[in-house]
Amino acid sequence: MSWIDIGSLDDIPLRGARLVKTAVGCIAIFRTAEAELFAASNACPHKGGPLSDGIVHGTRVTCPLHNWVFDLETGEALGEDARVATFPVRVEAGRVLLDATAIARRSAA
Amino acid sequence: MTRQKLVVIGAGMASGRVLEHLTDAAPDAFDITLFNAEPRGNYNRIMLSPVLSGEKTWADIVTHDEDWYAARQITTRFGEHVVKIDRAAKCVIGQNGAVPYDKLLIATGSAPFIIPVQGRDLPGVITYRDLDDTNAMIAAAGQGGRAVVIGGGLLGLEAAAGLKERGMDVTVLHLMGHLMERQLDEAAGYLLRKDLEARGITVMTRASTAAILGEGRVEGVLLEDKTMLEADLVVMAVGIRPETRLAREARIEVARGIEVTAQMQTQSDPDIFAVGECVEFDGHLFGLVAPLYDQAKVVARGLIGAPDAFVVRDTATKLKVTGCDLFSAGDFAEGPGREDIVYRDPARGIYKRLVIEGDRLVGCVMYGDTADGSWFFGLIKDETDIEDMRETLIFGPAFQGGAGADPLSAVAALPPEAEICGCNGICKGTITAAIDAGASDLGALRQKTKASASCGTCTGLVEQLLQVALGDGFEAPTAQPICGCTDHSHEDVRRLIKSMPLKSQEAVWQELGWTTRNGCHVCRPAINFYLLADWPLDYRDDPQSRFINERKHANIQKDGTFSVVPRMWGGLTNPRELRAIADAAEKYDVPTVKVTGGQRIDLLGVKSEDLPHIWADLNKAGLVSGHAYSKGLRTVKTCVGTDHCRFGTQDSTGLGIRLEQTLWGSWTPHKVKLAVSGCPRNCAEATCKDVGIVCVDSGYQIGVGGAAGMDLKETERLASVPTEAEAIEITVAFVQLYRETARYLDRPYKWLAKVGLDWVKARVVDDLEERRRLIDAFELSQSLYRKDPWAEHAATRADSYAPLADLTLEAAE
Numbered sequence: 001m002s003w004i005d006i007g008s009l010d011d012i013p014l015r016g017a018r019l020v021k022t023a024v025g026c027i028a029i030f031r032t033a034e035a036e037l038f039a040a041s042n043a044c045p046h047k048g049g050p051l052s053d054g055i056v057h058g059t060r061v062t063c064p065l066h067n068w069v070f071d072l073e074t075g076e077a078l079g080e081d082a083r084v085a086t087f088p089v090r091v092e093a094g095r096v097l098l099d100a101t102a103i104a105r106r107s108a109a
Numbered sequence: 110m111t112r113q114k115l116v117v118i119g120a121g122m123a124s125g126r127v128l129e130h131l132t133d134a135a136p137d138a139f140d141i142t143l144f145n146a147e148p149r150g151n152y153n154r155i156m157l158s159p160v161l162s163g164e165k166t167w168a169d170i171v172t173h174d175e176d177w178y179a180a181r182q183i184t185t186r187f188g189e190h191v192v193k194i195d196r197a198a199k200c201v202i203g204q205n206g207a208v209p210y211d212k213l214l215i216a217t218g219s220a221p222f223i224i225p226v227q228g229r230d231l232p233g234v235i236t237y238r239d240l241d242d243t244n245a246m247i248a249a250a251g252q253g254g255r256a257v258v259i260g261g262g263l264l265g266l267e268a269a270a271g272l273k274e275r276g277m278d279v280t281v282l283h284l285m286g287h288l289m290e291r292q293l294d295e296a297a298g299y300l301l302r303k304d305l306e307a308r309g310i311t312v313m314t315r316a317s318t319a320a321i322l323g324e325g326r327v328e329g330v331l332l333e334d335k336t337m338l339e340a341d342l343v344v345m346a347v348g349i350r351p352e353t354r355l356a357r358e359a360r361i362e363v364a365r366g367i368e369v370t371a372q373m374q375t376q377s378d379p380d381i382f383a384v385g386e387c388v389e390f391d392g393h394l395f396g397l398v399a400p401l402y403d404q405a406k407v408v409a410r411g412l413i414g415a416p417d418a419f420v421v422r423d424t425a426t427k428l429k430v431t432g433c434d435l436f437s438a439g440d441f442a443e444g445p446g447r448e449d450i451v452y453r454d455p456a457r458g459i460y461k462r463l464v465i466e467g468d469r470l471v472g473c474v475m476y477g478d479t480a481d482g483s484w485f486f487g488l489i490k491d492e493t494d495i496e497d498m499r500e501t502l503i504f505g506p507a508f509q510g511g512a513g514a515d516p517l518s519a520v521a522a523l524p525p526e527a528e529i530c531g532c533n534g535i536c537k538g539t540i541t542a543a544i545d546a547g548a549s550d551l552g553a554l555r556q557k558t559k560a561s562a563s564c565g566t567c568t569g570l571v572e573q574l575l576q577v578a579l580g581d582g583f584e585a586p587t588a589q590p591i592c593g594c595t596d597h598s599h600e601d602v603r604r605l606i607k608s609m610p611l612k613s614q615e616a617v618w619q620e621l622g623w624t625t626r627n628g629c630h631v632c633r634p635a636i637n638f639y640l641l642a643d644w645p646l647d648y649r650d651d652p653q654s655r656f657i658n659e660r661k662h663a664n665i666q667k668d669g670t671f672s673v674v675p676r677m678w679g680g681l682t683n684p685r686e687l688r689a690i691a692d693a694a695e696k697y698d699v700p701t702v703k704v705t706g707g708q709r710i711d712l713l714g715v716k717s718e719d720l721p722h723i724w725a726d727l728n729k730a731g732l733v734s735g736h737a738y739s740k741g742l743r744t745v746k747t748c749v750g751t752d753h754c755r756f757g758t759q760d761s762t763g764l765g766i767r768l769e770q771t772l773w774g775s776w777t778p779h780k781v782k783l784a785v786s787g788c789p790r791n792c793a794e795a796t797c798k799d800v801g802i803v804c805v806d807s808g809y810q811i812g813v814g815g816a817a818g819m820d821l822k823e824t825e826r827l828a829s830v831p832t833e834a835e836a837i838e839i840t841v842a843f844v845q846l847y848r849e850t851a852r853y854l855d856r857p858y859k860w861l862a863k864v865g866l867d868w869v870k871a872r873v874v875d876d877l878e879e880r881r882r883l884i885d886a887f888e889l890s891q892s893l894y895r896k897d898p899w900a901e902h903a904a905t906r907a908d909s910y911a912p913l914a915d916l917t918l919e920a921a922e
Contacts, residue, residue, distance in 0.1 A: 006914040014286060015627065015653040018913035029913065034290050050669040053657040053717075055630040058449070062630035064657040064665055069630070073446055096913075103916065 003090070003097035009035070012096065017052040017061070022103050027087055028052035029096060030072055032059050038072035039089035039098060045082040115139040115412065116201045116210040118191050118355065123385030123401040124216035125151035125172055130409030132181045138413060141183045142208045144201070147239055148188030150178060155398060157243045161271030167240065194359035196378065212380050212412055215356055215367060219349040219386040219396070224259065228321030234343045237268045246344065250275035254341030257281075257330045259318055261288040263426065265346035266305065270433075272344070273310050280338055281305070282316040282330070284347075287615075292426045292437040295627065296453070296460050297476040299615035303458075304433045351387045351394060364389050371418040373408045384408050390419060397424045425486045436482035439472035439489040440464070447471070452503045454478075455620045456522035462626070463503055468496040481505035519597075519605065519621050520573040527608040529570050531850075532563035532868075540571060544578045551575070564864040566600040566850060573601070592631035594623045599635065599852040606639050612647045614640065614654065628654075635853035638740070638776060642848045645890035650776075658738035661910065662898045663720055666713060671720060673699075673712040674737035675727050676773065679747045679765035679785075680708030689730030697723050707744030707782065709735055721907035724899035733897035736773065740854075742844075743782045745769040746794065750787030750804065759804035761787035764833055768840060774895040775887070778851040778860070781844065796824050799857040800840050809836040813843060814858040814866070822858050825866055828874045842873045842883040849886070 012018045012031040019042060020027045026042035028051045038059065042052050049065030060078075062069050069078040075086040088099035115131075117124050120143050128151075131139065143150075151173040159165040178185050186203055193202045200209040221236035223229055235245050250256070250272050258269045261283030273279045281288075287298030288305075302312045317333040321343055330338045351366035362368045362376040366389030373388070375381045384404045386395055395401055403419060410417040425438035450463040459477035463470055463485065469492050473485040484506045488495060495502055523529075525538030540560050548554045554571060555562040561571045569588040576583050588598035595602070602621060611617050617636050618628065628636065637654035652660045663671035675690065694702050694712055701713040715723055724734075736743060745768050748754065750761030765785040772781075784795035785802045795801030797817040801824045803810045808831040812824025827843065830836050846869060851860035861869065872879045902910075 004916060006916070011908070011913055013653055013909075018909075021912050021915040021917050023917050026912070033294065034285065047667065048669070050665075053661070053665060053669070055633060055656065056653065057629045057633060058626045059447070060629075065667065067630065098916075 002100045003092075004100045005095050006098050007096050009037075009091055009094050009096055012037070015056045017054070017056060019050075019052045020098065024103055026050075026052075027098070027103075028061075029089060029098070030056055030061060032056060032072065035091050037089045037091055037096060039087040040070070040072055040075055041085040043084070044068055044070075045077070045084060046080070051084065112140045113138065113211040114209055115141045115212045115214065116208050117141065117143045117214045117216060118194075118201065119216035119218055119385070119387075120145035120147070120149075120151045120173075120185075120187070121216055121218045121385055122151065122154055122172070122398060123218075123405050124214060126402050126405035127214060127216070127384060127408045127412075128173075128181070128183065130406055131412055132183075134409065135413045136181070139212070141181070142201075142210075143178070143183050143185050143187075144189055144191050144203055145185070145187045146190050147241070149240065150174070150185060150187060152240065154239070157237075157240065158267035158271055160240075161243050161246055161268065162274040163271075191355060194355055194361075194381075196359055196361075196381075199380070210380075212382065214408065214412075215361075215375075215381065215383040215387060216385045217352040217355060217387045220352045221345065222348040222350050223345060224318060224347055226318055226320050228323060228327070229345070231321060231323050231327045231343075232325070233323070233327030233341065234321055234345065237264050237344055237346045238349070246272060246342070247275065249342040250277050252341065253277060255280070255339050256342040256344065257338055257340040258344045258346060259330070260346035260348070261285075261312065261314070262346065262348065263289065263292070265344070266301075266433075268344045268346055269305070269310050270308070272342070273308060277342070278311075279309075280311040280313065280340075282318060282332070282338075283312070283314045284317055286314055288312065288314070289435075292474075293435065293476075294462060294474050295615055296451075296462070296619055297435060297437070297474050299613065299619055300458055300460055300476045301433060301435060303616075349386065349396065351389065353387055356383065356387070366394050371407075371420075372411050372416050373404055373419060374411065382408050382411060391421060393421050397426065399424050423486070423489055425482065434477055434479050436475045436479035437473065438482070438486045439470070449626055450499075450503045451624060451626060453619055453622045453624075455519045455622045458619075460619060461503055465495065465499070468494050468499075470495050470502070517573055517577050519609075520570060521577045523605075523608065529574070529604065529608065530558075530560040530563070530567045531604070531607065533559040535560040537574065540574050541578060544575060549575070549579060549583065564850060564868050566852075566864070567604045569598045569601040570604055591635060592629055594618075594625045594628050594632050595621060597621055602636065603639050603643075603850070603852070606643055610644075612640065612644050614651065630656075634659075638778065638853050641776060642890070645893060659740070661717065661720065662724075662734055662736075662738060662902060663715070664738045668714075670714045670716055672737070673715050673720070673723055673727075674705065674709055674735040675732035676735035676769075677709040678769050679745055679762050681747075681762065681766065682709075686730055686732055689727055689732060693723050693726050696726065705737070705744075707737075708746050709737075709744065711737070718911040720910050721903040725903040728897070728900050728903065734899040739776065740779050741774070741776045741781065742769070742772040743780050745772075746782070746784040746798070748785075748787045748792040750785075754787055756790060757787035757804070758806050759787060759809070759833070761785040761793065761802075761804050764802065764804075764809075764836065765793075767833075768837060771837060771841060771891075772844060774898075775844070775848070775891055776894065777844065777848055778853050779856045781847075781857065783840070797822070798824065800824075800843060802836055802840070807831065809833065811836060811839055811843075813869075814861040816856060816858045818856075820858070825861075827866070827870060838880065838884060839873055841887050842880045843869065845883040845887040846872055848890075849883075 017028045017030045028042040030038045044063040046068050049063040051061050053064045054061040059072050075083040087102050090097050153170040156170040189203045191203050200207045221238050256272045256277040256279045258265045258281045261281050269279045269281045287295050288301050319333045320331045322329045327343050329340050353363045356367045357363045367383040368376050369383050369388045373382050385401050407417045407419045423439050448465045452461040462474045464472035470488045523537050527537045529537050535558050543557045548557050561568045590596050633654035637651050640648040641650050658664050697719050699712045703711045705711050745765040747762045747765035751757040781799045783800045784793040784798045786793040786795040787804050795803050797815040801812045810829045811827045813827045815824035816822040
């Protein structure tokens with residue numbers, strides 16, 4: 001894996017999210033606890049709602065448009081037959097790192 | 110056989126353990142010289158906290174005394190600093206002369222991290238690392254006064270507790286949102302804070318130190334937010350870093366610590382070992398004692414020619430503050446693919462959280478009851494398959510197959526003086542006494558005590574008290590819980606927030622036994638509102654518990670863009686404002702401009718990252734947020750009243766503007782819309798608003814509880830008053846009563862249907878004292894919230910509206 005530094009952990013509010021633009025579309029980076037991050041495709045598969053604008057609770061996010069709830073660990077929507085893509089992300093020394101190969105691989109496909 | 114020469118630099122716990130192993134296994138193998146900068150030998154540094162608090166003395170914590178060193182023929186050079194390691198000559202140069210070595214062990218430990226602020230060198234600023242620091246603190250505490258401890262980690266909290274024990278006023282400053290954030294999650298951090306506060310220690314989180322002030326000696330601490338704290342003693346306990354100066358100067362490989370192999374030898378010189386807090390192995394640093402003892406064993410075996418290998422293992426943390434029972438082990442925060450099991454017992458102040466990955470337990474945080482800590486720690490270390498006991502795991506080894514937390518425990522734990530019924534001022538004790546005297550159902554209780562006999566919002570709690578007292582003898586009709594996170598209803602939670610009292614979300618989750626880590630999208634906005642409405646000064650609004658519209662101060666549209674509605678006071682505008690709106694619409698390519706039903710202009714289709722900029726432009730023309738997105742005051746619709754209309758009886762436009770200027774910015778359970786009509790022809794459609802005032806010749810008719818949405822409803826008359834001032838007072842009191850007692854997301858008409866118009870009239874119109882209290886409470890809250898969020902966000906948070914990063918180019922390369 002090759003990791004891209006996308007910013008400081010402090011820039012993502014606790015129980016909040018920020019958006020990262022990539023060649024394969026927007027990815028939301030969720031901060032579910034002091035040092036717990038998840039990354040998933042920003043668009044809700046229902047009507048395209050921006051998940052980075054949702055309320056983050058536990059390791060889940062609720063879409064702001066119609067309250068679909070996604071488990072960020074698996075990307076699956078609760079009670080719906082749908083999921084969002086998830087991406088490897090980690091924290092190192094207060095910096096947020098996103099896996100570049102995962103983004104690139106998808107773009108090649 | 111000639112003995113080899115071993116020199117040890119540093120007489121701490123790790124090297125002490127090396128010497129024990131070494132002299133036991135091979136008493137005659139080495140001539141040993143032991144340097145220590147401190148003028149004493151090895152003592153149990155972990156026990157400095159009990160020495161500080163007075164529970165132990167220095168003599169109790171000495172590990173190796175003079176006799177011990179003498180019996181093993183160890184030459185001690187205590188109080189002597191090592192100046193240099195000469196690797197070419199294989200000797201260590203101390204202040205009082207050189208000592209040659211065959212083998213060298215570096216055990217220089219760690220040094221406290223000093224935050225680089227002005228005033229850090231002032232007398233009275235000390236760190237917490239060794240006996241001298243401890244004695245300095247004991248001496249300072251003898252003078253009494255105020256202590257500020259910077260750092261809410263393990264060491265800082267132990268220092269704080271010790272200083273408090275010795276009679277100082279202690280404040281702990283912590284940079285992060287909760288105490289001990291590396292070992293604890295928010296819930297356990299909350300309980301710890303509560304316990305510390307209960308013993309009189311002040312805890313300030315998100316507190317960043319700007320400077321330490323004083324002339325000649327420390328006098329105070331200044332925070333980044335300009336708060337000034339007086340201090341006679343400042344203890345810096347923000348962390349430690351490996352002490353590597355000697356190694357670095359001897360050109361031994363140092364990263365963050367001295368880099369060692371699994372045999373604890375330095376990378377390039379197999380004759381030099383290092384052990385303890387000064388080393389770095391495989392990217393890890395070490396601060397707790399368990400791994401240090403493992404390292405010591407490896408070093409001793411390496412020295413006698415029977416090499417072993419050091420492996421990093423999980424470690425567990427316990428805080429050594431009497432009465433604060435916490436335990437954490439393993440990894441409970443980072444990484445996807447994990448599941449939580451949470452158990453809370455509010456009555457006993459217990460919180461337990463297990464983190465499971467696949468069929469293994471990987472982390473554990475406990476507070477209040479840590480009896481099972483070592484059992485869980487064992488499961489983590491041994492990587493035991495826990496699949497079969499998953500359901501009952503959290504209850505510990507002794508309890509396989511038990512029931513969940515008791516939803517009644519929060520009520521059972523309330524003290525007798527806790528107020529249950531706010532309307533009639535009835536405490537828990539009065540109610541339980543009535544139950545004891547024979548009242549066995551709600552009707553009898555209401556008759557006897559008046560509890561829940563007025564607005565009825567505390568009915569759930571009164572029923573729970575009956576259930577606690579009568580057990581199976583009472584069957585309560587079940588109230589609808591807020592959401593899946595709790596068994597409590599909105600009404601119960603509102604009442605308990607006031608009576609317990611609860612002043613943070615963490616407090617609500619813990620004390621009321623939430624079953625989830627931090628709520629969900631249903632309960633979080635409700636709890637956030639209740640807390641800020643009931644504790645305006647204590648509770649800080651949490652944007653992350655708000656729906657996106659209220660977090661970004663704009664309405665989200667179906668394509669993810671936003672709409673922007675500037676406020677037009679009373680529906681009045683002017684050419685300058687209209688020009689600014691037109692300019693903004695053009696500059697930011699606003700696709701749709703629409704006039705709203707609330708007498709203002711909506712700019713639809715603005716991109717998130719443009720929001721702070723369009724706001725800044727509108728601010729320049731004097732336009733502020735219209736709060737068209739909030740559960741709060743929306744608009745006050747008016748007609749032109751006496752200004753132009755030939756039928757107008759009063760200045761309806763002016764009254765509308767004054768009402769809007771009084772009420773704007775306040776948060777309410779649901780949106781609130783007002784209107785003022787200048788005569789009964791009612792051009793402002795005041796009779797279907799939450800509050801609608803119709804002006805007549807004799808004064809002002811105030812109607813409330815109208816609706817023109819999903820339901821259609823005409824307002825009911827709350828009062829008719831002769832003066833504009835009184836019309837404003839009654840409106841404000843009405844809104845405040847609604848803020849204090851309504852359930853989140855009930856519009857006023859729904860709330861009125863529950864509490865009854867008469868109940869509201871009694872408080873807002875008839876009881877002048879209560880009316881005054883409501884108005885004062887509203888004003889207190891408005892002193893913080895009557896301001897333009899757009900200006901604030903545009904100035905300080907513009908970055909957060911834009912993407913964190915743009916990798917579109919990077920990925921293409």
